[in-house]
Amino acid sequence: MSGLKQYLKDTWQGIWTVLVGMKVTFKHLFVPAVTIQYPDVKINLPERARNRLYVNMDDCIGCDQCARACPVDCIEIETVKSIPGEDLGLTSNGKKKALWVTKFNIDIAKCCYCQLCVFPCPTECIYMTDVYEFSEYERENLVYKFATLTEEEAEEKKRNYEKYMAEKEAQKTAAAKTKTEQPKTGDNK
Ligand code: SF4
Ligand code: SF4
Numbered sequence: 001m002s003g004l005k006q007y008l009k010d011t012w013q014g015i016w017t018v019l020v021g022m023k024v025t026f027k028h029l030f031v032p033a034v035t036i037q038y039p040d041v042k043i044n045l046p047e048r049a050r051n052r053l054y055v056n057m058d059d060c061i062g063c064d065q066c067a068r069a070c071p072v073d074c075i076e077i078e079t080v081k082s083i084p085g086e087d088l089g090l091t092s093n094g095k096k097k098a099l100w101v102t103k104f105n106i107d108i109a110k111c112c113y114c115q116l117c118v119f120p121c122p123t124e125c126i127y128m129t130d131v132y133e134f135s136e137y138e139r140e141n142l143v144y145k146f147a148t149l150t151e152e153e154a155e156e157k158k159r160n161y162e163k164y165m166a167e168k169e170a171q172k173t174a175a176a177k178t179k180t181e182q183p184k185t186g187d188n189k
Helices: 002-028 065-069 151-181
Strands: 053-055 075-081 100-106 127-130 143-147
Touching: 002 127, 053 100, 065 075, 075 151
Parallel strands: none
Antiparallel strands: 053 127, 075 100, 100 143
16 A cells, blocks of 8 residues: 555656646746847847957058057058059048058957957057857968958059169269269369
8 A cells, every 4th residue: 555655646746846847837938038049140249349350441551550559469560651653542530641551461360359459540440340250160261351452562562662762762872972073162273
């Protein structure tokens, strides 16, 4: 008889456990869900969320301030001075551009999202976007290249500048030579 009693008790406990579990489940049918069906559904990020960096090259003056502020050296910038006759135009806040930005790479794999590069930019052209899905299979694909000049164009700008400087130097040397060759006042006496 005690065996039957134990059997009925265990059966009741099993049923009771299921009922308690069902009660919890049933209650959650009427409260808002706390999870989302990512990636089909995405939550709205806070306004100041830090994600992928972007550089608007139309406004970049190549001043290098962002690169100097970066604590992990993941911004690499190379510039070439413009020569007389080249007009690079103005930025949207009216700054005159004087440098060709021949290289502007950000290695986002090294970036720690501190945003220190954003604050010193005089034209506010480097900023965090709301893009946070940018995983890659190859690490080198995480080096973002923002310079708008092609390699050939960058080389051409370098050559132009070197040529201009060489001509300037030659003119200077010629002028100095002419000056030294000119007879001094009183030499004919
Ligand atoms: S967010 Fe920080 S680590 Fe990333 S590029 Fe800018 S300064 Fe460097
Ligand atoms: S601080 Fe701004 S303007 Fe200067 S190089 Fe960086 S992105 Fe360009």
